[in-house]
Amino acid sequence: MIYQLENEKKKKQQGDSGDFSGYLSEKALLELIEQVENEEMLRAPVHLKENVLSQIRKERRAGRKRQVFVYRAKVLIAMAAALAVLILMPIGSGAGGRQTFLPEQTAAVSMEQVAMERQKNIDDKWKEYKEARESGGVRGVIGDIGARVSQFGKRLSWDRD
Numbered sequence: 001m002i003y004q005l006e007n008e009k010k011k012k013q014q015g016d017s018g019d020f021s022g023y024l025s026e027k028a029l030l031e032l033i034e035q036v037e038n039e040e041m042l043r044a045p046v047h048l049k050e051n052v053l054s055q056i057r058k059e060r061r062a063g064r065k066r067q068v069f070v071y072r073a074k075v076l077i078a079m080a081a082a083l084a085v086l087i088l089m090p091i092g093s094g095a096g097g098r099q100t101f102l103p104e105q106t107a108a109v110s111m112e113q114v115a116m117e118r119q120k121n122i123d124d125k126w127k128e129y130k131e132a133r134e135s136g137g138v139r140g141v142i143g144d145i146g147a148r149v150s151q152f153g154k155r156l157s158w159d160r161d
Helices: 002-014 026-038 048-088 104-108 111-135 137-160
Strands: none
Touching: none
16 A cells, blocks of 8 residues: 555656656656756766776786786797607617618618619609600690680581581
């Protein structure tokens, strides 16, 4: 019952229309406009803009510092991994503990023989290239297809004439 009385008072205060939709009535709205014109409204604090901008700058600096820290951490981890690989890598099993970069068979062969083998490989590759070029290779096949298509097109045009 008390609740109903309060609702009726609110309806009367809002206006005579009897519609309580939560909006101000014309009378209440005019009173609000007069009050705002006569009295000064609340203003934002003087240093609000500066405080907000300084907070944004601080957050950006913190973000940059985090990025730099992450980058440095990645670099340090990579360096540590590289050092671990260098330290743990086996030195070699040759006599005297020296590491050999050439296989043992190649180390026994003289430099002249190695040079002759390389020249032979180069000559073989050159012969393969020449044979492929003479036979047409991929380019020859594509050129041959192009020639056949153009001949087919000419035959079609002759048939129409």
